[in-house]
Amino acid sequence: xxxxxxxxxxxxxxxxxxxxxEDWLALYTEDAIYWVPQGEEDxxxxxxxxxxxxxxxLHERVLRLTSGFAYSQDPPSRTCxxxxxxxxTGEADGAIHVASNQIVTEVRRNVQNIYSGRFEHELVxxxxxxxxxxxxxRLMNSDVPLGNVTFLI
Amino acid sequence: MTLDLxxxxxxxxxxxxxxxxxxxxxxxxREQRALFHGPWLYVAHESxxxxxxxxxxxxxxxxxxxxxxxxxxxxxRVLLNRCRHRGASVCQDExxxxxxxxxxxxxxxxxxxxxxxxxxxxxxxxxxxxxTLGLIRLPRVDSYAGFVFASFAQDGPSLVEYLGNxxxxxxxxxxxxxxxxxxxxGSHRLTYNANWKLQIExxxxxYHFGFVHKSFLDVLADRIGQAPPIMQNxxxxxxxxxxxxxxxxxxxxxxxxxxxxNQGQLGDLPFNLIVFPNLCFVGAQLRHVxxxxxxxxxxxxxxxxxxxVPDEDNAAILxxxxxxxxxxxxxxxxxxxxxxxxxxxGLAADEHDWLIMARGMDNEQPGENGILIGHAAxxxxxxxxxxxxxxxxx
Numbered sequence: 066x067x068x069x070x071x072x073x074x075x076x077x078x079x080x081x082x083x084x085x086x087e088d089w090l091a092l093y094t095e096d097a098i099y100w101v102p103q104g105e106e107d108x109x110x111x112x113x114x115x116x117x118x119x120x121x122x123l124h125e126r127v128l129r130l131t132s133g134f135a136y137s138q139d140p141p142s143r144t145c146x147x148x149x150x151x152x153x154t155g156e157a158d159g160a161i162h163v164a165s166n167q168i169v170t171e172v173r174r175n176v177q178n179i180y181s182g183r184f185e186h187e188l189v190x191x192x193x194x195x196x197x198x199x200x201x202x203r204l205m206n207s208d209v210p211l212g213n214v215t216f217l218i
Numbered sequence: 219m220t221l222d223l224x225x226x227x228x229x230x231x232x233x234x235x236x237x238x239x240x241x242x243x244x245x246x247x248r249e250q251r252a253l254f255h256g257p258w259l260y261v262a263h264e265s266x267x268x269x270x271x272x273x274x275x276x277x278x279x280x281x282x283x284x285x286x287x288x289x290x291x292x293x294x295r296v297l298l299n300r301c302r303h304r305g306a307s308v309c310q311d312e313x314x315x316x317x318x319x320x321x322x323x324x325x326x327x328x329x330x331x332x333x334x335x336x337x338x339x340x341x342x343x344x345x346x347x348x349x350t351l352g353l354i355r356l357p358r359v360d361s362y363a364g365f366v367f368a369s370f371a372q373d374g375p376s377l378v379e380y381l382g383n384x385x386x387x388x389x390x391x392x393x394x395x396x397x398x399x400x401x402x403x404g405s406h407r408l409t410y411n412a413n414w415k416l417q418i419e420x421x422x423x424x425y426h427f428g429f430v431h432k433s434f435l436d437v438l439a440d441r442i443g444q445a446p447p448i449m450q451n452x453x454x455x456x457x458x459x460x461x462x463x464x465x466x467x468x469x470x471x472x473x474x475x476x477x478x479x480n481q482g483q484l485g486d487l488p489f490n491l492i493v494f495p496n497l498c499f500v501g502a503q504l505r506h507v508x509x510x511x512x513x514x515x516x517x518x519x520x521x522x523x524x525x526x527v528p529d530e531d532n533a534a535i536l537x538x539x540x541x542x543x544x545x546x547x548x549x550x551x552x553x554x555x556x557x558x559x560x561x562x563x564g565l566a567a568d569e570h571d572w573l574i575m576a577r578g579m580d581n582e583q584p585g586e587n588g589i590l591i592g593h594a595a596x597x598x599x600x601x602x603x604x605x606x607x608x609x610x611x612x
Contacts, residue, residue: 101546103404110533113403113521116546117537125437129548134433137551174559210409210516211545213554 070163070188071151073195078146078167081217086127089217093197094189095120100201101218104208115207115214126217135215142173142216160187160198169218180218181205225611229604233576233597237565240413245611246512252610253495254279258360258367258380260497260506261285261296263520265364265400266313271330274313275299277508278356278368284309285366286330289317294361296368297332297353308353319353328353363392364399365497383463383587387491390476391499394487395524401504403536406519406544410554412562414496414509415603417517420557421498421505422460422470422490422599424452425577427482430556434542434549438483448482451594458594462582466494466606468599484542484549485535487522492599494606501543502535513562519543519550575600 073092080089093099099122101115109117118126129135150166162185169180187199202218225248228236239245259278262285266274271289275282282299299307301321308319308328318335320327325338332353337343356368360377365388367377378385392399410417420426428435428449438446451458457473470490472478478488485502492498498505508516521539523532542549565571578596585591592598 103406106404109536110529111403113406113536113544114540115406115544117540121441122541125440125548128440129433129437132433132436134436135548135552136430136433137555139555208407210407212409213551214545215548215551 069194070153070161071148073188073197074148074151074163074165074184074186077197078148082144082146084141086130086217090123090127093120093123093200094191097123097197098199099123100199101214102201102203102207115204115211130215130217137213137215140173142171142213144172144216145170154185160189161195162187171216173213173216178212180214182207226608228611229575229608233574233579233601234572235575235604237568237571237573239607240415240561241512241565241568243512246413246509248611249509249607250279253607254281254370254509256369256371256374257495257610258358258369258377259495260365260493261368262294262366263364263399263401263504264294264361264366265402267294267366269315271315271317272313273309273316273330275309275311276506278370280509282307283356283368284319284353285368286332288331289329290331293331294359294366295332296356296359296366298355300354301326302334302351302353303337363388365392380465381493382465382467383461383589384465384467384469384491384493387463387469387475387489387499388493390489391487391491391504391522394522395526397524397526400523400525401520402523403521403532405521408517408519408545408550408554410515410517410558411513412515412558413512414507414515415607416558416561417505417507417515418492418496418498418603419600420553421500422468422492423557423597424458424460424470425595425597426553426557427452430552431549433552434482437548441483446482448480451481453595455594460592460594460596460598461585462590462592462598462602462605464588464602466492466603468492468602470594470599482542483538485538492603494603502539503543515558575604 077092097120099118103115106112130138147168148165152164154164155162165184167184171178182202182204185201186197188195189198228239261276262274267287270292273284273286275284284297284299286295299309301308303326306321306323308321318327327336329335332355334348334351356370357372358369362377459471461469472480475489487499490500496507502522504520506518521536575597578592582590582592
């Protein structure tokens, strides 16, 4: 696996943790999908997801997070991503499929939450590097009652 | 804290509401008897248990129940999810299909009608009467427009009488798709550390929308290229109105109850509806509010799928729903933050423990069938809820 691939995942995590949301959004292609399924679901057409965002909605999330009026992010979540077990799992439709395990520590309003899960990225070549065409976040606790996951995961 | 006010004192005639209704474990315990142990309680939509043997688990108030469709007779029953022997829950899954429920503790087995079928090594029980040892069954179960309700009370008003003026609105919900509706998309499950009634009040509160959801309105403006007309409609459109339907039920109409539109890309239900005590319809969802403790609530949001439309139409309903609602939604999480968490923080300042729910109280206009009609931003739906609350708690 090329360094470039893991570096992209690290850069994405850093952009979220450092609140460089415009940099984060720039890592995604215009036709990108950011998907947080609920439970073991694998069918966003028939089953509700925690998030199934196209690029337009990702732009809206960034707009909201930086607006000063997103009360569920006031104060904002502090996050720390740890990216591990990165491996290329295949190649299809012109994209490299990358799997990783990630742990996201989130602190907000005096409470620390730990989220973790299996992350899947589909990366396509662009601008001499890679961009994200699809990100799937399979949270370990996606099927338990959740509070506030309005930060970027 | 020890409550030195009776339930009748907790809401005054000029609509001061005492903070302890949200914080007191005694009030919570009394609610479970008065509000959740007599009135009809929503438990399921028929589409969730469409076939013989289907079941779902849920809660009637705080009581865990199994809603089953008889494997033999197709009858819908609501059973306490608790083995009659030593109390273990007998069904663990949210939904499924089973002819029997077998308690894992000592192997007692029940038919999905609740009837006790088998006691393992039963000789040691002598002449025990199995016919009285089925899973406890709620005495009354009935459906209206596909919505299944149950009651712990042997007697009382029929479901239709209980629903009263809310019944036509349930029919409209049931006709959202050209061939009806189904709850087939699963549910968002939310939890927060505050009282369940805050979620009910917030579901039908238009006054808050421009404040709590300013960031969402800004997002909408960016999406459609102009300021969305929600708050103008709330404040100035006479066809947007709140209605006390009686029996604790209330509705907020966005114009015609069949064709109204919330103008907010929040989902296509033509109104927000509260069916007392804990069933709501808002956006494109059925919302089931589950009290856990005075300061703990779980909420399940079931997107309403349309029967008789292409898959992509239902997928579009899901995407709109997820945009605002659910744990990552751009609206619902702000309600949790402000209307539940921050209210909960504030209520700790109980030195002066009164809230005000009087908005529009002098402008309630009587309509047909005993309804009261108010301005869209009035606190009339909240008063509708608490009128019934006070009557039952007294």
